[in-house]
Structures are given as C-alpha cells and as structure tokens.
Amino acid sequence: MQTPKMVEPVPNEIYQYSIISALMDGVASHGIPISSLLAHGDHGLGTFRNMVGEMIILDSTVYQMKSDGSIVPITSPAEVITPFGVITKFEPTQRVKACISGKEDLAKLLKGLLPGARNHFLSMRIDGTFKKIHARTAGGQEHPREGMVSVAGRQRTYTFEGAKGTIFGFRSPEYVMGINVAGEHMHFISEDRLRGGHVLGFETEGEVEVSVSMASRFHMELPTGDEEFNEAALVQDSQGIASVEG
Amino acid sequence: MQTPKMVEPVPNEIYQYSIISALMDGVASHGIPISSLLAHGDHGLGTFRNMVGEMIILDSTVYQMKSDGSIVPITSPAEVITPFGVITKFEPTQRVKACISGKEDLAKLLKGLLPGARNHFLSMRIDGTFKKIHARTAGGQEHPREGMVSVAGRQRTYTFEGAKGTIFGFRSPEYVMGINVAGEHMHFISEDRLRGGHVLGFETEGEVEVSVSMASRFHMELPTGDEEFNEAALVQDSQGIASVEG
Incomplete structure (x- = not known):
C-alpha cells in the first residue's frame, strides 16, 4: 500500500496511470491501488486487473461494471x-443544456463550447435521460498478456433504452494517441447503478446537462518494477485502439 | 510573472512545457518564463522564443547557445x-565511467545500466572530455509560425574537438514521439561555457562520467490562451522530428 498523497490535486489536471498501448499489449496483471488513483481526483475511468470490466468514477465513488451486466461499487x-x-478533480467551467444525437454531435458541441481547446484535453460529464446508449463491457483476459483487441472480441454489448444516468469521459488531443485514446473516451452508468459500460454510441432523450472543463496539465505515471510493462513492445496501434475504444 | 510554486519538485520527475510537434509547426511566439520551468527542476533542455538558439540547464543555471557561436547565461x-x-530535478541513481564511441554505443550502455527502463524516460548527464562533438544551433524563425524543419535548414553546425564539458539530455520512449523526441535528445556545453549546442553526434576522449536516472512520472503542461498553439495541426511527423532532433 502507498502512503497517502498529502498534496491536494489541482482542479482539472488529468492524471493517468500507465498508457493505453500497454493494455493493447495485454499489460494488465499489475497496477496501483484505486485509492492511489483517487488521490488525484474524483471523476474518471479505467479498467481493473486483467481487464475485468469497465471502471467509472463519479464524485469519488468507483464502480466496476462487469460483462455479466452486474455493477459493483x-x-x-x-x-x-x-x-x-485516468482521473481528474472535475470542476466544470462550462455547463449547458443540450440535445445530443450522437458522438459527432457531441464533438461539435464541445468545439463550440471551448473553441480555444482544440489541442487540449477536455473532461466532460453528461447527466440526463438517454434514448439509447450502446455500451460494451470487457469480460477480462483469459490469460496474462492477452491483448485488448483479443479481449474485446469477447466483450458484451448492450443497448440501454430510456436510461437515466451519467456519462463521464475525456476528449484527448490526437497527439496523445497510443498514450491515451485520441478523441472521446466515455463510460456510462445508470442512476440506479444497474446498467453501464464503455460508451460506443448514444442519443439523448431531449435535453441533458453537459458539464465540461479544459485541461492543460497532464500527469502520467508509468508502471515500475512490472516485467510485463518493461517487455511490451508498446508500438502505436492507432487503428486497433480506435477499434476497441472508439 | 507567475506566483512562485511552493511545492518542491519530486526528484527525477520529468516536466515538460508544450510539445515538440508544436515547434515542428512553428509555435514559438509565446511560452512561459524560464523561472517557471526552473520551479520543476535543475537540469534540462529546450529552446527560446522564436527558436533562437538551444537551451541547456545544468545545476539550475540556464544557458542560451546561439547560432553565431555565442553563449549567454x-x-x-x-x-x-x-x-x-523539458526539465527534471536530477538525482542520478547510476554513475559509471565509460568510453563511448557514439550515440548507438550510449544507447547500449543505458540499456545495460537500466534494463528495467526499456519503456521509461531516462535523464542523463555526461561529464568529461570529448574527442569530437558534432553540434548544431538553430538561428531562429524568420517569421512567426515558421516550422522547425525550415528553421533547421539554416542551422549552424559545429564540430568541437577535444572539448571538456557536459552533455545533458533525455531518452524518451517511442510512444511519446510527437509529444517529445523519441530516443535520445541531448545538448552540450563546454566547461569554459564558450561552445555548445544540440548534440548530433559525439565520441568521448577516454573515460567520461555518465550519470543516469529513470523517470516514471511525466508532467506535461500545454500552452493556454495561445492562438498559435490552438490553430496548429500538430500532426505527428516522426520523420521530420527525427531529421531535426536526431
């Protein structure tokens, strides 16, 4: 266990543990305690050891969303x-109500809200009712070093209709592809905490509340003493990342 | 001027302001005061407004090495x-004496010194006498947004023979290409502070002292309120970066 971090996280800085290319290469046997992640913020997403399920963090509460449909706080x-x-101490600077027809529509909305953030990170939270959410949950590795494309081949996909709940995620600039997912990366959990997953697509039912903040500071912590990480090729596989995280 | 940072930098964390792709795109009109950079460490490298010269930071002293051959503290x-x-609070964990015939030889030495750092950042300092150092200094942009490949087309190159001095630089993992320079990125300054530049190649004269530390934490701060940065395409140009920073 690690010593608790005494320094308060700076609002809207993004902290990330490991890199997405490591997951692509199946580096998922080790990591840090989620308490260490929480020392850097209150809203985020990620995965669990051996890629068992999807993680969403809302208001400092962490949920594991599994492929059997169960959700565990x-x-x-x-x-x-x-x-x-990936986590941030989320303090939105923009709040709007909007109807959103899908990911492209969201991208346009974000561009309009923060025109000066074209090459920055954004954190965003969407609260409301969703006409449709297409989501997936990874079931986990069948063996150590199984890569994410292979794991995702067995993922469960769900379509939730009329679900009330929250999407949280990040939009990352193109130049971090390989380190993180370029573009939007969002997870969803329903208000009753019974449904959720990695968002593949969505459409809102009327207006929802969209909260956004720009991030100009990015902190990355790499795994240490982790042979899997050290041995991984970590070659940028933009297409692969887009296929499993898009 | 910024408020002095009260938090002491953690040894061997790497802090970076902006990204190398921004320089490639000619984003060099604005930035942060060098005092803000120094709040994050004591050894580093970089450039100056409009890419006028090469920066090296040794023991918290910053030097500007210009293309006319002059060096200004x-x-x-x-x-x-x-x-x-790019800067770090340099606290080397490995110190060895070695003869180094060139960049490839250095890469081999580093690999042997820190076999568990294949996918990490390294900071390194080399003190001693160099049989030959092939170096360049960028003269600066002729107009705003002039890209680095074009600026580098007018760079001055020098070969220093028998120069006593110090190389400082970083080795970055492949997956940060575009954000920083993948591989080694080193600057040199002579002990008499009369010669220096960006290291293109080198060979030591007998044994030199090599000090190295691994970095698992990387902090990046992006320019804010900077229209040049916001408008830049920042497309990864690995070949271009390798050609001007290799």
Missing part, C-alpha cells in the same frame, strides 16, 4: 488494483 | 520566455 479502493486509469 | 529567468522546455 468498490468499497475498499486500497485493496483493488487498476492497471490503467 | 540567462541571469533573469523571470524575464526570458521559453516556448518549449
């Missing part, structure tokens, strides 16, 4: 490991 | 702007 974050997670 | 770091800089 993580009540002992010091005892649960994440091999990849 | 920066005595008022709060008043001088950098559009791109």
Whole structure:
C-alpha cells in the first residue's frame, strides 16, 4: 500500500496511470491501488486487473461494471488494483443544456463550447435521460498478456433504452494517441447503478446537462518494477485502439 | 510573472512545457518564463522564443547557445520566455565511467545500466572530455509560425574537438514521439561555457562520467490562451522530428 498523497490535486489536471498501448499489449496483471488513483481526483475511468470490466468514477465513488451486466461499487479502493486509469478533480467551467444525437454531435458541441481547446484535453460529464446508449463491457483476459483487441472480441454489448444516468469521459488531443485514446473516451452508468459500460454510441432523450472543463496539465505515471510493462513492445496501434475504444 | 510554486519538485520527475510537434509547426511566439520551468527542476533542455538558439540547464543555471557561436547565461529567468522546455530535478541513481564511441554505443550502455527502463524516460548527464562533438544551433524563425524543419535548414553546425564539458539530455520512449523526441535528445556545453549546442553526434576522449536516472512520472503542461498553439495541426511527423532532433 502507498502512503497517502498529502498534496491536494489541482482542479482539472488529468492524471493517468500507465498508457493505453500497454493494455493493447495485454499489460494488465499489475497496477496501483484505486485509492492511489483517487488521490488525484474524483471523476474518471479505467479498467481493473486483467481487464475485468469497465471502471467509472463519479464524485469519488468507483464502480466496476462487469460483462455479466452486474455493477459493483468498490468499497475498499486500497485493496483493488487498476492497471490503467485516468482521473481528474472535475470542476466544470462550462455547463449547458443540450440535445445530443450522437458522438459527432457531441464533438461539435464541445468545439463550440471551448473553441480555444482544440489541442487540449477536455473532461466532460453528461447527466440526463438517454434514448439509447450502446455500451460494451470487457469480460477480462483469459490469460496474462492477452491483448485488448483479443479481449474485446469477447466483450458484451448492450443497448440501454430510456436510461437515466451519467456519462463521464475525456476528449484527448490526437497527439496523445497510443498514450491515451485520441478523441472521446466515455463510460456510462445508470442512476440506479444497474446498467453501464464503455460508451460506443448514444442519443439523448431531449435535453441533458453537459458539464465540461479544459485541461492543460497532464500527469502520467508509468508502471515500475512490472516485467510485463518493461517487455511490451508498446508500438502505436492507432487503428486497433480506435477499434476497441472508439 | 507567475506566483512562485511552493511545492518542491519530486526528484527525477520529468516536466515538460508544450510539445515538440508544436515547434515542428512553428509555435514559438509565446511560452512561459524560464523561472517557471526552473520551479520543476535543475537540469534540462529546450529552446527560446522564436527558436533562437538551444537551451541547456545544468545545476539550475540556464544557458542560451546561439547560432553565431555565442553563449549567454540567462541571469533573469523571470524575464526570458521559453516556448518549449523539458526539465527534471536530477538525482542520478547510476554513475559509471565509460568510453563511448557514439550515440548507438550510449544507447547500449543505458540499456545495460537500466534494463528495467526499456519503456521509461531516462535523464542523463555526461561529464568529461570529448574527442569530437558534432553540434548544431538553430538561428531562429524568420517569421512567426515558421516550422522547425525550415528553421533547421539554416542551422549552424559545429564540430568541437577535444572539448571538456557536459552533455545533458533525455531518452524518451517511442510512444511519446510527437509529444517529445523519441530516443535520445541531448545538448552540450563546454566547461569554459564558450561552445555548445544540440548534440548530433559525439565520441568521448577516454573515460567520461555518465550519470543516469529513470523517470516514471511525466508532467506535461500545454500552452493556454495561445492562438498559435490552438490553430496548429500538430500532426505527428516522426520523420521530420527525427531529421531535426536526431
């Protein structure tokens, strides 16, 4: 276990543990306790050891969304490991109500809201009712070093209709592809905490509340003493990342 | 001027302002005061406003190495702007004496010294006498947004023979290409502070002292309120970066 971090996280800085290319290469046996991730913020996403399910963090509460459809709140974050997670102390600077027909429509909305953030990171939260959410949950690796494309081949996909809930995620600039996912990367959880997953597509039911902040500071922490990470080729596979994280 | 940072930098974390792709796109009119960079460490490299010369930071002293061959210590770091800089609070964990025949030989040495750092950042300092150092200094942009490949077309190159001095630089993992320079990126300054530049190649004269540390934490700060940065395409140009920074 790590010593608790005494320094308060700066609002809207993005902290990331490991890189998405490591997951692509199947580096998911080790990681940091989720409590260490929480020292850097209150809203985020990621995955769990061996890529078992999708992680969403809302208001400092962490949920594990599994491929069997079950959702588990993580009540002992010091005892649960994440091999990849992204988190921010979310303090939105923009709040609007909007109807959103899909990911492209969201991209346009974000561009209009923060025209000076074209090459920056954005954190965003969408609260409301969704006419449709197309989501997936990864079931996990069948063996160590199984890569994400292979794991995603067995993912469960769901379509939730009329679900009330929250999407949280990040929009990352193109130049971080390989380190993180370029473009939008969002997870969803329903208000009753019974449905959720990695968002593949969505459409709102009427107006929802969109909260956004720009991030100009990015902190990355790499796995240490982790042979899997050290041995991984970590070659940028933009197409592969887009196929499993798009 | 910025408020002095109260938090002490953590040893061997790497802090970077802006990204190398921004320089490639000629984003070099604005930046942060060098004093802000120094708040994050004591050893580093970078450039100056409009890419006028090469920056090296040794033991918290900053030097500007210009293409006319002159070298200026920066005595008022709060008043001088950098559009791109990388710095660390350098506390080497490995120190060896070695003869190094060139960049490839150095890469082999580093691999042997820190086999667990294949996918990490390294900071390194080489002190001693160099049989030959092939170096360049960028003269600066002729107009705003002039890209680095074009600026480098007018760079001055020098070969220093038998120069006693110090190389400082970083080795960055492949997956940060575009954000920083993948591989080694090193600057040199002579002990008499009369010669220096961006290292294109080198060979030591007998044994030199090599000090190295691994970095698993990387902090990136992006320019804000900078129209040049916001408008830049920032498309990854690996070949271009390798040609001007290799």
